[in-house]
Amino acid sequence: MTTAPDRLLLRLEWKVIRRLDGRVLGGYRTAYRGAGLDFAGLRGYVEEDDARHIDWNATARLDEPQVRQFTEDRELTLWLVLDRSASMTVGRPGQGKHDVLAELALTLARLFGRGGNRVGALLYDGATTRVVPPGIGRGHVLRIGHELDRTAQAPPAGGTTDVAAMLGAVASLARRRSLVIVVSDFLAAGAWDRPLLRLAHRHDVVALRVVDPADDDLPEVGLVLVEDTETGEQLLVDSGDPLFRARLRAGVDEREAALAAGMRRAGVPLHRVETGRDPVESLVDVVASTRWRRG
Known part of the structure; x- marks a missing residue:
């Protein structure tokens, strides 16, 4: 019997992955020189080169800087960091944020995995x-x-979106240089700037x-009881009050x-x-504007 993840992946393979296959694998490049172990030869030094790769003996013989080249390790490790906190349950049935996250995660895992690359996932619910x-x-x-299906069926843990904790967790797991894709609404509590910089x-x-x-x-619907999906805090507000709407807009802009x-x-x-947007369009935009890089 096919399960929900099987059906979702099959649908994505037909609708999305076939249209994107090759765009990612042909479009990302290595950011690091000399990551492999096999010596491939020498060439002249250019300004962008890492000085640690200069071959000083060859430089002395030829009287100009020479750098060592290596056969690069082409294997990629992709880590998917997936936010499963309560705020990700917002949205219409079938088109909520957690539904979009699942589609993004499976599509990216399948796309990168088709090239023989290793894919891991970290699911954090707060x-x-x-x-x-x-x-x-x-x-x-x-x-x-x-695993995505299990977390979707479980009741929300009630924790807030802790981006710093997610980033710290993947940093401890990714022992070699990797591509890390964080999927979240980033409605975060706490400071996450430093963990992101380190990662x-x-x-x-x-x-x-x-x-x-x-x-x-x-929406302007008069008095409405607003509840924070992560903390459970409730507040009765007048959604048509111009002052309230201005403060709400200012808070969103600041965030x-x-x-x-x-x-x-x-x-x-x-x-x-x-x-609510076609996942094909969203992922085409992401792939087109991102230089995926091998580590």
């Missing part, structure tokens, strides 16, 4: 962390899918921010500016993925 160690193959992608210093990091209209706006600034400081590409 209270507990579930880890799927890096592996290869379609069966391994389904294992990630089953981006060692790894290639890409952030996919899943956004639902309910995150940024409130957006702080998120963008933190990502810029760390040199991390930030992509907005909206619920």
